[in-house]
Amino acid sequence: MNEPVAEQACLDQAPSGLTPSEFADLYTSHSRAIYYLALRFLGDPQKAEDATHDVFLKAFRKMDQFRGEASWRTWLYRIAINHCRNLQQAWHERHLFSNADDAVWESAAVPDDSPLRVLETRELGERIQKALDGLPAEYRLLLLLVADEELSYEQVGVLTEQSADAVRGKLHRARKAFTVLFRKSA
Amino acid sequence: MKRQTKLDSAEQQQHAAGQQTQQQSALEFAAAEELLRYDAEHTAVPGSIAQRLQESTGSLPPPARSWWRRLFRRGNP
Numbered sequence: 001m002n003e004p005v006a007e008q009a010c011l012d013q014a015p016s017g018l019t020p021s022e023f024a025d026l027y028t029s030h031s032r033a034i035y036y037l038a039l040r041f042l043g044d045p046q047k048a049e050d051a052t053h054d055v056f057l058k059a060f061r062k063m064d065q066f067r068g069e070a071s072w073r074t075w076l077y078r079i080a081i082n083h084c085r086n087l088q089q090a091w092h093e094r095h096l097f098s099n100a101d102d103a104v105w106e107s108a109a110v111p112d113d114s115p116l117r118v119l120e121t122r123e124l125g126e127r128i129q130k131a132l133d134g135l136p137a138e139y140r141l142l143l144l145l146v147a148d149e150e151l152s153y154e155q156v157g158v159l160t161e162q163s164a165d166a167v168r169g170k171l172h173r174a175r176k177a178f179t180v181l182f183r184k185s186a
Numbered sequence: 187m188k189r190q191t192k193l194d195s196a197e198q199q200q201h202a203a204g205q206q207t208q209q210q211s212a213l214e215f216a217a218a219e220e221l222l223r224y225d226a227e228h229t230a231v232p233g234s235i236a237q238r239l240q241e242s243t244g245s246l247p248p249p250a251r252s253w254w255r256r257l258f259r260r261g262n263p
Contacts, residue, residue, distance in 0.1 A: 023243070027236065035235070036226040045232075052231070053238050060243050116215040128225050147222035178218040 027056055030073055034080050037144050040132050041084045051087065055080045070158075073150050077159055081141065088137065116182060131181035139174035146171055 034055055039048035058079050059066075066075055118124060132140050138160070145156045146167070153164040160167065215221040 020243075027239065031231050031235065032226065032229070035231045036229050039229065040222070040225075049232050049235055052235050053242070056235075056239050057242050060239075060246065116218065116221050118213045118215070118221070121213065125225060125229070128221065143218050143222060147219040147226060149223065175218045182218070182221075 023060060026059070026072060030076050031056070033073065033148055033150075034076055037077065037080055038084055040129065040144055041137075041140060042087060043129055043133050047087065051080065051083055055083055058083070070155075071150075073148075074155055074159065077145070077151075081159060085137075114179060116179060127182060127185040130185040131178050134181040135174065135177055139170065139177055142167065142170055142174050143178060 031052065035048055035052045038051040038055070039045060042048055042051060055076065059076055062079075066072070070078070132143070135143075141160060142156065145151055145159060146153075151159075153167045157164045157167045162170075213224070215224065
């Protein structure tokens with residue numbers, strides 16, 4: 001990822017504002033992260049495509065609201081999370097849906113440091129999606145954000161409105177829940 | 187156009203990465219986020235997003251500069 005390059009380009013922008021070329025740099029640097037979050041959070045490639053388009057369009061329109069307190073990546077994630085949550089809320093209002101009980105994986109006999117083995121990568125995306133779909137939305141989002149190496153626990157905490165310690169605590173349970181569901185999906 | 191070229195280039199790189207997804211087997215990941223990271227790296231972003239975005243932003247004025255940057259520049263010429 002070349003986020004620093006894109007950020008520097010934006011910092012050095014001409015007085016008239018962010019140029020189309022700089023906006024393209026921003027897209028190049030962050031589109032994969034935003035698309036992946038939308039894809040795995042929403043679980044639908046078409047919805048993810050629409051969401052990614054809408055997130056960058058919102059960013060383009062609201063560029064003057066970027067205050068530089070956060071990184072571009074964090075700012076884009078915030079827009080994406082709000083957008084995906086709104087989409088999910090609308091969907092949930094139409095379809096009654098409940099996540100599996102936390103107790104199911106809390107009591108599962110899976111060691112905390114148990115590695116995930118993958119013998120066949122052909123169906124990997126589907127297995128990952130199945131496992132994520134079985135998680136509470138909060139755990140799903142937490143795992144997806146922590147998977148981005150550009151984000152610290154503090155930044156994940158800001159994005160999910162909790163402390164870094166709370167992120168660490170929930171991450172432990174989210175990992176275990178994911179492991180249980182991922183193994184079931186084999 | 188420069189923007190189109192850049193977006194197309196990004197699309198090609200991401201497509202090439204996606205082609206490698208199916209080739210490996212017997213992988214082991216220490217934690218869920220490692221598996222997700224692997225999956226993200228091998229997920230291609232559809233090129234149609236960049237095309238749609240270019241169409242959507244084409245008719246809009248260039249994004250304005252952030253107000254705090256304008257303020258900062260004014261105080262620090």
